Amino acid sequence: MATRDLNRAEAWRFIILVGVVSLFSDMTYEGARSISGPFLGSLNASATVVGIVAGLGEFIGYALRLVSGYLTDRLGKYWSITFVGYALNLFAVPLLALAGSWEFAAFLILMERLGKAIRTPARDAMLSHATAEVGRGWGFGFHEAMDQIGAMLGPLIVAAVLYFNGGYRAGFAYLLIPAILAVLVIIIAARLYPHPQHLEVATPKLETKGLPHPYWLYVAAVGLIGAGYADFPLIAYHFGKASVASPNWIPIFYAVAMGVDAIAALILGRLFDRLGMSVIMGVSILSALFAPLVFLGGFNLALLGMVFWGIGMGAQESIIKAALAEMVPKDRRATGYGIFNTGFGLFWFLGSALMGILYDISIGYLIAFSVLAQLAAIPLFFRISRELAQARNQQAA
Numbered sequence: 001m002a003t004r005d006l007n008r009a010e011a012w013r014f015i016i017l018v019g020v021v022s023l024f025s026d027m028t029y030e031g032a033r034s035i036s037g038p039f040l041g042s043l044n045a046s047a048t049v050v051g052i053v054a055g056l057g058e059f060i061g062y063a064l065r066l067v068s069g070y071l072t073d074r075l076g077k078y079w080s081i082t083f084v085g086y087a088l089n090l091f092a093v094p095l096l097a098l099a100g101s102w103e104f105a106a107f108l109i110l111m112e113r114l115g116k117a118i119r120t121p122a123r124d125a126m127l128s129h130a131t132a133e134v135g136r137g138w139g140f141g142f143h144e145a146m147d148q149i150g151a152m153l154g155p156l157i158v159a160a161v162l163y164f165n166g167g168y169r170a171g172f173a174y175l176l177i178p179a180i181l182a183v184l185v186i187i188i189a190a191r192l193y194p195h196p197q198h199l200e201v202a203t204p205k206l207e208t209k210g211l212p213h214p215y216w217l218y219v220a221a222v223g224l225i226g227a228g229y230a231d232f233p234l235i236a237y238h239f240g241k242a243s244v245a246s247p248n249w250i251p252i253f254y255a256v257a258m259g260v261d262a263i264a265a266l267i268l269g270r271l272f273d274r275l276g277m278s279v280i281m282g283v284s285i286l287s288a289l290f291a292p293l294v295f296l297g298g299f300n301l302a303l304l305g306m307v308f309w310g311i312g313m314g315a316q317e318s319i320i321k322a323a324l325a326e327m328v329p330k331d332r333r334a335t336g337y338g339i340f341n342t343g344f345g346l347f348w349f350l351g352s353a354l355m356g357i358l359y360d361i362s363i364g365y366l367i368a369f370s371v372l373a374q375l376a377a378i379p380l381f382f383r384i385s386r387e388l389a390q391a392r393n394q395q396a397a
Contacts, residue, residue, distance in 0.1 A: 011133040017189040018127060019146030023088055023143075024182035026147050028175045029112055029153025029257060032093045034251035038107060038231030038240045039168045043102035047237055052354015053106045054231040056348040061113035062345020069121035069338020077121045077179055077191040085119020086186055088112070090179035098174040120341065125334035128256035128325040136322035141269020144318040148262035154178070155251035155258065162248050189298035211336060214387045221344040221380035222320055225284060225353030226344045228291075228373030229312065230366075232257075234356055235294050238363075244302050253306050260310030265318040272319040280319055287312025295363050326388070368372040 040050050072081050092112040099105035129242075131139025158171040202226045232254055239245045244290060264283075286308060293305025321337075328336030351373060358366040 008133045011130040014130045014189070014193050015127065015134070015143055016137055016146075016257050017185065017192070018123065018130075021182050021185045021189065022088070022143065022147035022180040023153075024185065024229070025086060026150035026258075027154035027157070028090050028093050028150075028178065028182065029116075029154075030151035030254070031175050031178075031251075031316035032096060032112070032172060033232055034155035034236070034254040035158055035162075035168050035171055036096075036105075036174045037236035038104060038247060039096070040233070041104050041237055041240060042168065043099070043105060044104075045102040047234070047241070047359045048108075048356045049102065050237045050351045051231075051359065053109060055352025056234040056355070057110050057113040057229060058209065058226075058352060059345045059349030061116045062341040062343075064117035064340040064349065065121045065141070065341035065345070066113065068118050068336075069125075069334040069336070069341075070347060072122040072125060072128045072334035072338075078126055079186075079194070081187055082119045082122045082126075082185075083190070084133050085115050085117070085122070086183060087115065089115025089119060090182055093179060094173055094176040097169040108314055112150040117341075118329040121334045121338045123263060124321060124337045127307075128321075128333050128337075131322065131325070135269075136325050137269040137272030139269070140322040141265040141267075141272075141318040144265035144269075144314060144375035145262040147317065148258045148265065150178070151258035152255045155255040159248055159251040159255070162251070168325060186330060207377045209331075209341070211332070212327055213390070214322075214384045215340075217338065217380050217384050218324065218327060219340050221377040222316075222340070223310075223347035223382065224377040224380070225287075225374050226348035227354075228288070228370040229316075229351065230291060230294075230309075230355055230371075231352050232309075234352065234359065235306075236296060238349070238359070244297075245299060253270070256303065257306040257310035257313065260307050261317070264311045264314030267319055268315055268319050269322065272322060275285075277323065277388070279379055280315060280323065281381045282323075283311060283319075284374055284377055284381065287315070289370045290376040291367045295367055324384065 021300055037050050037054070040053065045053070068085070069079060072078060073079075089112055092108045092115065096105055096180060099108060127140065127143055128136070131140075154175065157174060157393065160170075161171040161174055172177050236250050236254070239253065240247065241251050267281055268283065290305045290309040293301045293308065295305075324337065325333065351369075355366050355369065356368060
């Protein structure tokens with residue numbers, strides 16, 4: 001079957017379709033994520049268990065992207081791999097309604113993350129091809145905004161269920177609806193755009209045969225941010241244990257962060273296309289403030305801390321991915337994202353596990369680790385920026 005490059009309008013339609021998939025999928029698993037920490041606590045899991053499960057889930061969700069990314073590039077089966085990943089990612093969530101022990105609940109949480117690991121490199125590679133036509137920062141930012149609209153609605157749905165005394169299990173069960181809708185849109189998108197690799201017409205500025213030195217520095221820098229970024233299940237566990245917010249308010253706190261994430265992704269995407277790496281450095285400094293606010297503050301300060309947390313998450317899912325696309329050759333894009341996500345997931349797991357342990361020892365130690373780990377990434381981002389500028393100047397000469 002003949003293929004053709006898609007124009008700007010078609011690229012936008014593709015980005016919007018994938019964004020709708022992400023909207024429904026985030027409604028599903030982010031709705032679950034907003035109560036998974038307290039739910040595990042209700043099943044007699046400790047803070048250490050919550051931290052390890054959350055961290056291990058993120059590690060699985062990132063580490064296996066190396067394999068998934070390689071297979072996607074090798075086989076070119078973008079949609080098949082994406083569909084399998086989304087199916088596992090989404091349908092593990094409503095099954096949490098049946099969990100009778102923290103061990104089984106933890107297993108399902110890990111399966112949900114496994115599904116995300118399978119489908120994300122293929123989806124990100126498809127988006128990277130499309131965003132070449134519309135601006136990488138703006139394209140990834142727009143997708144992240146749609147993604148986070150779902151991430152905001154999911155916790156609000158769960159909060160409504162809790163408000164009407166439905167309980168955690170009912171909250172998980174209601175999330176079956178957006179899961180089904182997400183799968184239906186995936187099928188439609190795959191039929192309309194069977195060859196997503198042909199979305200990209202322009203070639204990357206730093207096209208090389210391998211993965212360049214700035215790429216590996218970037219993996220390390222973003223890994224430090226991941227290590228210092230407390231996962232929400234641990235934050236929610238703290239909110240419940242320290243009575244910072246009532247059970248009904250905890251998913252609302254998460255919804256606020258997701259709303260901030262959506263707005264931040266759009267703004268940061270535009271700024272990144274104009275200012276480049278300096279935007280990532282600025283956001284890294286700002287988001288490092290979340291830890292002292294959420295773990296030491298009362299209701300109002302904790303809510304402010306979730307705003308900073310949401311800004312950082314918006315950057316991680318938009319401009320950080322956009323910057324990566326400029327460092328990886330087109331024909332190795334899924335592999336590049338896979339390796340990147342594996343490194344990020346490893347750092348996230350180690351950091352989450354450590355912060356869960358530190359929480360049981362001293363909240364002050366947890367906060368110090370979180371802030372210092374994130375700030376340690378700034379010098380690396382500065383060096384990456386200089387190396388990328390030198391590479392562009394050499395190509396222009």
